[in-house]
Amino acid sequence: MTSSSTVLSSVAPVLQLRGISKAFTGVQALNGVSLSLYPGEVHTLMGQNGAGKSTLIKVLTGVHVPDQGQILLEGRAIRPASTLDAQNLGISTVYQEVNLCPNLSVAENIFIGRYPHKGGRIDWRGMSEQAGALLARLQVNIDVDRPLASYPLAVQQMVAISRALLGSAKVLILDEPTSSLDEKEVELLFSVLRDLRQQGMAILFVTHFLDQTYAISDRITVMRNGEREGEYACSELSRVDLVNKMVGAPAAVVRPAAAAAQPAVAAGSEPAPGRLPAFLRTLGLGRRGSLAPVDLEVRKGELLGLAGLLGSGRTELARLLFGADRADSGKVAIHGQQRQFASPRDAIAAGIGYCSEDRKHEGAVLDLSVRENMMLALQARMGILRAIPLKRQQQLAQHYVQALGIKTASIETPIAALSGGNQQKVLLARWLVTEPEMLILDEPTRGIDVRAKQEIMDYVANLCRKGMSILFISSELAEVLRVSDRIVVMRDRKTAGEYARDELDESSVLQVIAAGASHA
Amino acid sequence: AKPLVIGFSQVGAESEWRTANTVSIKDAARKDGITLKFADAQQKQENQVKAIRSFIAQRVDLIAFSPVVESGWDTVLREAKAAKIPVVLTDRAVNVSDPSLYVTFIGSDFVEEGRRAGRWLLERSAKLPNPVINIVELQGTVGSAPALDRKKGFEEVIGGNAKFKVIRSQTGDFTRAKGKEVMEAFLKAEGKKINVLYAHNDDMAIGAIQAIEEAGLKPGKDILVISIDGVKGAFEAMLAGKLNVTVECSPLLGPQLMQLARDIVAGKPVPRRITTVEGVFPAEVAAKEFPNRKY
Amino acid sequence: MFVHHPLFRPVAALVLLLMLDLLLVPGFFHLEIKDGHLYGSLIDILNRAAPLILAALGMTLVIATRGIDISVGAVVAISATVASMLIGGTMVLQDGVPTYVANTPMVWALCAAMGAALLCGGWNGVLVAGLGLQPIVATLILMVAGRGLAQLFTDGQIITVYYQPYFFLGSGYLFGLPFSLYLVGGVFALTALLMRKTALGLFIQTVGVNPVAARLAGLRTAVLIFFVYVFCSACAGLSGLIISANIKSADANNAGLLLELDAILAVTLGGTSLAGGKFSLVGSVVGALIIQTLTYTIYSLGLPPEINMVVKSVVVFLVCLSQSAEFKNMWRAFRTRAKANKGEAA
Amino acid sequence: MSSLALRARASMASPYFTSLATVALLALLLGAGGAAYPGFLSLQVLLNLLIDNAFLLVIAVGMSFVIISGGIDLSVGSVLALTTMMAAWMVQVWHWPPLLAIVIVLLVGTGFGALMGAMIHFFKLQPFIVTLAGMFLARGLCYLISINSITIDQPLFVSMSQTQLPVLDGYLSPSALIALLTLAAAIYVAHCTPFGRAIYAVGGNEQSAQMMGLRVARTKVLIYAFSGFCAALSGVLFSFYMLSGYGLHAQGTELDAIAAVVIGGTLLSGGYGYVAGALSGVLVLGTIQTLIAFDGTLSSWWTKIVIGVLLFVFCVVQRALALGARR
Numbered sequence A: 001m002t003s004s005s006t007v008l009s010s011v012a013p014v015l016q017l018r019g020i021s022k023a024f025t026g027v028q029a030l031n032g033v034s035l036s037l038y039p040g041e042v043h044t045l046m047g048q049n050g051a052g053k054s055t056l057i058k059v060l061t062g063v064h065v066p067d068q069g070q071i072l073l074e075g076r077a078i079r080p081a082s083t084l085d086a087q088n089l090g091i092s093t094v095y096q097e098v099n100l101c102p103n104l105s106v107a108e109n110i111f112i113g114r115y116p117h118k119g120g121r122i123d124w125r126g127m128s129e130q131a132g133a134l135l136a137r138l139q140v141n142i143d144v145d146r147p148l149a150s151y152p153l154a155v156q157q158m159v160a161i162s163r164a165l166l167g168s169a170k171v172l173i174l175d176e177p178t179s180s181l182d183e184k185e186v187e188l189l190f191s192v193l194r195d196l197r198q199q200g201m202a203i204l205f206v207t208h209f210l211d212q213t214y215a216i217s218d219r220i221t222v223m224r225n226g227e228r229e230g231e232y233a234c235s236e237l238s239r240v241d242l243v244n245k246m247v248g249a250p251a252a253v254v255r256p257a258a259a260a261a262q263p264a265v266a267a268g269s270e271p272a273p274g275r276l277p278a279f280l281r282t283l284g285l286g287r288r289g290s291l292a293p294v295d296l297e298v299r300k301g302e303l304l305g306l307a308g309l310l311g312s313g314r315t316e317l318a319r320l321l322f323g324a325d326r327a328d329s330g331k332v333a334i335h336g337q338q339r340q341f342a343s344p345r346d347a348i349a350a351g352i353g354y355c356s357e358d359r360k361h362e363g364a365v366l367d368l369s370v371r372e373n374m375m376l377a378l379q380a381r382m383g384i385l386r387a388i389p390l391k392r393q394q395q396l397a398q399h400y401v402q403a404l405g406i407k408t409a410s411i412e413t414p415i416a417a418l419s420g421g422n423q424q425k426v427l428l429a430r431w432l433v434t435e436p437e438m439l440i441l442d443e444p445t446r447g448i449d450v451r452a453k454q455e456i457m458d459y460v461a462n463l464c465r466k467g468m469s470i471l472f473i474s475s476e477l478a479e480v481l482r483v484s485d486r487i488v489v490m491r492d493r494k495t496a497g498e499y500a501r502d503e504l505d506e507s508s509v510l511q512v513i514a515a516g517a518s519h520a
Numbered sequence B: 001a002k003p004l005v006i007g008f009s010q011v012g013a014e015s016e017w018r019t020a021n022t023v024s025i026k027d028a029a030r031k032d033g034i035t036l037k038f039a040d041a042q043q044k045q046e047n048q049v050k051a052i053r054s055f056i057a058q059r060v061d062l063i064a065f066s067p068v069v070e071s072g073w074d075t076v077l078r079e080a081k082a083a084k085i086p087v088v089l090t091d092r093a094v095n096v097s098d099p100s101l102y103v104t105f106i107g108s109d110f111v112e113e114g115r116r117a118g119r120w121l122l123e124r125s126a127k128l129p130n131p132v133i134n135i136v137e138l139q140g141t142v143g144s145a146p147a148l149d150r151k152k153g154f155e156e157v158i159g160g161n162a163k164f165k166v167i168r169s170q171t172g173d174f175t176r177a178k179g180k181e182v183m184e185a186f187l188k189a190e191g192k193k194i195n196v197l198y199a200h201n202d203d204m205a206i207g208a209i210q211a212i213e214e215a216g217l218k219p220g221k222d223i224l225v226i227s228i229d230g231v232k233g234a235f236e237a238m239l240a241g242k243l244n245v246t247v248e249c250s251p252l253l254g255p256q257l258m259q260l261a262r263d264i265v266a267g268k269p270v271p272r273r274i275t276t277v278e279g280v281f282p283a284e285v286a287a288k289e290f291p292n293r294k295y
Numbered sequence C: 001m002f003v004h005h006p007l008f009r010p011v012a013a014l015v016l017l018l019m020l021d022l023l024l025v026p027g028f029f030h031l032e033i034k035d036g037h038l039y040g041s042l043i044d045i046l047n048r049a050a051p052l053i054l055a056a057l058g059m060t061l062v063i064a065t066r067g068i069d070i071s072v073g074a075v076v077a078i079s080a081t082v083a084s085m086l087i088g089g090t091m092v093l094q095d096g097v098p099t100y101v102a103n104t105p106m107v108w109a110l111c112a113a114m115g116a117a118l119l120c121g122g123w124n125g126v127l128v129a130g131l132g133l134q135p136i137v138a139t140l141i142l143m144v145a146g147r148g149l150a151q152l153f154t155d156g157q158i159i160t161v162y163y164q165p166y167f168f169l170g171s172g173y174l175f176g177l178p179f180s181l182y183l184v185g186g187v188f189a190l191t192a193l194l195m196r197k198t199a200l201g202l203f204i205q206t207v208g209v210n211p212v213a214a215r216l217a218g219l220r221t222a223v224l225i226f227f228v229y230v231f232c233s234a235c236a237g238l239s240g241l242i243i244s245a246n247i248k249s250a251d252a253n254n255a256g257l258l259l260e261l262d263a264i265l266a267v268t269l270g271g272t273s274l275a276g277g278k279f280s281l282v283g284s285v286v287g288a289l290i291i292q293t294l295t296y297t298i299y300s301l302g303l304p305p306e307i308n309m310v311v312k313s314v315v316v317f318l319v320c321l322s323q324s325a326e327f328k329n330m331w332r333a334f335r336t337r338a339k340a341n342k343g344e345a346a
Numbered sequence D: 001m002s003s004l005a006l007r008a009r010a011s012m013a014s015p016y017f018t019s020l021a022t023v024a025l026l027a028l029l030l031g032a033g034g035a036a037y038p039g040f041l042s043l044q045v046l047l048n049l050l051i052d053n054a055f056l057l058v059i060a061v062g063m064s065f066v067i068i069s070g071g072i073d074l075s076v077g078s079v080l081a082l083t084t085m086m087a088a089w090m091v092q093v094w095h096w097p098p099l100l101a102i103v104i105v106l107l108v109g110t111g112f113g114a115l116m117g118a119m120i121h122f123f124k125l126q127p128f129i130v131t132l133a134g135m136f137l138a139r140g141l142c143y144l145i146s147i148n149s150i151t152i153d154q155p156l157f158v159s160m161s162q163t164q165l166p167v168l169d170g171y172l173s174p175s176a177l178i179a180l181l182t183l184a185a186a187i188y189v190a191h192c193t194p195f196g197r198a199i200y201a202v203g204g205n206e207q208s209a210q211m212m213g214l215r216v217a218r219t220k221v222l223i224y225a226f227s228g229f230c231a232a233l234s235g236v237l238f239s240f241y242m243l244s245g246y247g248l249h250a251q252g253t254e255l256d257a258i259a260a261v262v263i264g265g266t267l268l269s270g271g272y273g274y275v276a277g278a279l280s281g282v283l284v285l286g287t288i289q290t291l292i293a294f295d296g297t298l299s300s301w302w303t304k305i306v307i308g309v310l311l312f313v314f315c316v317v318q319r320a321l322a323l324g325a326r327r
């Protein structure tokens, strides 16, 4: 069909999938999917949430057994029964959810299973040094002997990648490795990937970022509803077409992220952000060893963006505002009156909601159904005795499943059975149902596809217009710029300036964040 | 002279009998002005060994203990001997390769108790009309010394006799609850066939009696009830005519033990085996005996 | 499809056991009316299972929060002794005629006993939820010390009770059925209601599956955990009353010995995972019934006591296997392969 | 600086710290005993701690592996009893050479554990229940062999039991030595071999371990096999100790072992802890008992209560230290 394959057809594909099908109870996750991966190419897999990307990857790395179809590695049919088999066959993988051991040190997480030995025993020093080197390659400079759990998701993501880069694989598979990284990290990762491509490694890459797709990939395979929509040479496919093919029906025109969208409050007759009354104000709010004292004001019905590099302390700030961590200095005032947040309960009582960046550990309650996961926060606020009637629960759940376009067999399916992106939406819904006065969104669009991302952000902006304040944290500068009324930049765990949305554009904000042009 | 120091390692407090035994020994020691180092083993042999070791370390004048089980005392007793500390066994024997490891054994004889129970049944059964006598047995904890011996002794006596048949035998763990539970099952399975209940201790008998009553039968009449120990509860049951006989197994070793200790430390010769005076109490004598039961 | 219902396997196991009895134990299902109430093996099983069921109910909630409570047996001993001592009553010989006298009014005695149980639960709760000790160690403390306390009260004696109304709890009958069944039914209904009609069930599961998320969603995790331990002890206390009332006495050293193990066993046989989260009250009840039926079967089969344990373990293994999906799959695969081989052979 | 603070915080809150706390508290306990009772701090009393708890130490070592991997093994006590029974039967009744008997029982114990491990992993059954059933089974088998206790007078066993290895002016039993060697070996395995690290990984997050391509199945089976082996070995030590085989031996030892491991600073939730902690845990329990024996005035129930109270004080202080450190 497309010429791209003919271009490469001179070379034999390293990896071939033929008519792979996989069904879970209730969903046909994959339906006769074929795909061929050539040495020395970056092949991007795109598709909406729940399209079947992760499942495909899990099938070809031996996590799931396919119901039908075969996998050919260099022409030979293989049947990896476990991830170990896949690794031994030369397929190394970074899965969507970080799969590492929180209790082990960073270095061990990279090397476990293939320790460097010295005289019959593990060579710990050598291991640490190598690990440090590997991470440095991604410019992550951390103490590799500390347990993984003491680092945020972003770092864990980097560690997972480093683990995959270790050793010589023929095929490298990355399932949404960039979802919690920011431009800087992504660029570093890509430069590494380009080297590997040079060395003739075949790379299968999953992302929801169009920019990234076009920045790195040679070819794109689009999936829709568990089927292979088509395979295209990157150069021959425009963004709009790509999105249309992913979505199916020609989608509403996709605004290139950079182009400014409707700012939340500027629309209609609301007063300009400057004159909005404050909902929350902090004075020197801080916590030793984690965040320098911060003065912050969140106004009623505004969308305040927090920009910053990884480790700049945005999550820390969010957690302090929400009472998830105890502040050891400073004050918080809601509607002008002092508050002490000893626990999230207090913050929730004060009308604040917090959607954490780490859905696996801090968000999803995997055994419980979509409905139960959505009701949790609301029910918690209403207390044990006043149970929400089942009917009401179902209505709410149904409503948000539609509103956020959550792809699930039913509202009673356990959230564990949902795709990454869809889990994220459910957790967002958990807080939307509580209708908070202020909502803190830490990487809310992590792992959500282009279309849904826009829908969600517009939905959120809409809530703003209705008077909800939103604190929006995202590694995607473009998005922060697109939706925020005001932007607070953080650096080295303290605030590094505050800007009205039109004061900044991609380049200037990058400057502020990285170099730190003094605040005008 | 400085007061005599005795280290005593008790099995535990698994039954009223045991508690009475402990009390008796403690009181006796207090009366005689003997310092008693008491260690409770919570029914574990290893704890007893630990306790004895610590007694040795404390250089007590004499070590006494009621072994959880006969076997496995050689090593620690050798250590005691090496430390020149005389050892007295109470209420259970041990089998050691070298008899000189302990001075004497004072206490009752479980096998003999079993025999007595058997003999009483022999006499009593003469009066019974029925040709065969069906017996159900409530054993003590599986593998425990009294359970093994009381079963053995009882069988010695009635074993040869074709008239007696043990139709059911199950463990009741020496407790009332289990005794009742098991007896209920027996009654459902065997119904009216059961003529005699032989329980290895009073507690199980008391539990079983309740079961028999709830089954609409008359314990002591429809079913003869024989048990061992002779605790207060048993006598009350006998007064109420629900228990036919209890074979005494006296826990009141205290005074004898103290006397013995003095003699041994004073270097007087003592017999190798001292059996405590024990009786068999049929229901008839219960009323007379009841007031002077101490436990 | 009911075969896929989580409760199917435990129930099936129970039914299988009963069938076995039907074949091997003559008159197992035979029920008769004896002085105004039902009488027979089944009644015995239900009656004896009552304390275990209660303990299992409490344990279910604790386990759902990823906890465990091994102090159940000790709590049973405590409540049993407290009640028995207060009601007490001694037999005095008045010119040869035994007569009984009671001490404290029964209501007070029962309240005191349950109060003691609640205290124990509170203690466990504080250790686990408040101090954040690991459940098994936290409750180990009470498991060891609790029995000691009970014996301390009774001075190591078995407290025999002479007071008819008290016996009713354990061996009384109402409308032809053992009174204890009504107690169990009551507690079960209450618990089920709490789980259905309030958010308690949801919260307990959440805390069990993902405590961090629970806290961030604004749940009072500590309070919840505290509650389940108190609840568990309350159940244990109640079963303590039933046990002691049944044998008309309190045996501080043996009452409820190892009950905790049977309770945990019941919960897991009922299909609740010790990893916390989803739980099934009905399952636990069924589990308890399986255990009691098994015990009773062993007794009535007249097996030598030496092999009790072996039989019990084998049955537990079988029930577990029957619940393992993996085992079923392997079995199927094996069967199909066998068939295939036959095909080739033919 | 902040990162330094972070590190300090992390390290002090870690199980490593709690293990240290255990050691400190143990020293305190011993000190208290020495102050209260003359002769308590004599060398031999301390050595007796090792002699009398050798078997518990070995079991606890196996148990730490299981617990670190996020599981639990309730069968150890019964396997111990079964071992003593089989060993006794083989040398006393069948008159088999002692070494052969020992090898056989070790193999049986290992196999028993491996079997349970296989059931747990391949059939996705819960460790608690499988090992509980294993506990019943092993006890039951004891009674099938014999419900009586069997005295062992086989020379090798006797000499093992009665040999006294001089240490300064005290002595140690061969068993204690074996136990210490086992501990050393286990520490090496846990911290210096891939297998050992895999145990931690499985304990940290089994699914991840699988995804990272570790041999989870093999690891888990091996863990339970090892625990079974330790149980059997401690059974052998126990039969040296008691010179008898008996179905009622070592009842409830599994709980002591678990308690020891946890007191030693290992988390029951798995993933965190040190095998070395087992030693301090065992010694703490042993010391508590010795204290009570030295006091010698406690009735049965006060014994129980005091054990409980000491456990309580211990856990709370340990906890408080950890919390204080985290602040």
Ligand SMILES: Nc1ncnc2c1ncn2[C@@H]1O[C@H](COP(=O)(O)OP(=O)(O)OP(=O)(O)O)[C@@H](O)[C@H]1O
Pocket: A024, A025, A027, A028, A029, A047, A048, A049, A050, A051, A052, A053, A054, A055, A056, A096, A407, A408, A409, A416, A417, A418, A419, A420, A421, A422, A447
């Ligand atoms: N373990 C499972 N059990 C049941 N259904 C599952 C399971 N895993 C995935 N699914 C279903 O398979 C479909 C594809 O899921 P998959 O994770 O492959 O989507 P995806 O393309 O990775 O989406 P995302 O971009 O959000 O990660 C989804 O509908 C999901 O609900």
Ligand SMILES: Nc1ncnc2c1ncn2[C@@H]1O[C@H](COP(=O)(O)OP(=O)(O)OP(=O)(O)O)[C@@H](O)[C@H]1O
Pocket: A139, A140, A141, A142, A151, A152, A153, A154, A155, A308, A309, A310, A311, A312, A313, A314, A315, A316, A357, A473, A475
């Ligand atoms: N690239 C990196 N190199 C070294 N350390 C990092 C890096 N990224 C994050 N960290 C570590 O992350 C911790 C704080 O990161 P955290 O994610 O909480 O901040 P953040 O601004 O919320 O980041 P994010 O943008 O992911 O929200 C710091 O302790 C820091 O050591």
Ligand SMILES: [Mg+2]
Pocket: A053, A054, A055, A096, A175, A419, A420, A421
């Ligand atoms: Mg995915």
Ligand SMILES: [Mg+2]
Pocket: A152, A314, A315, A316, A357, A442
């Ligand atoms: Mg963050």
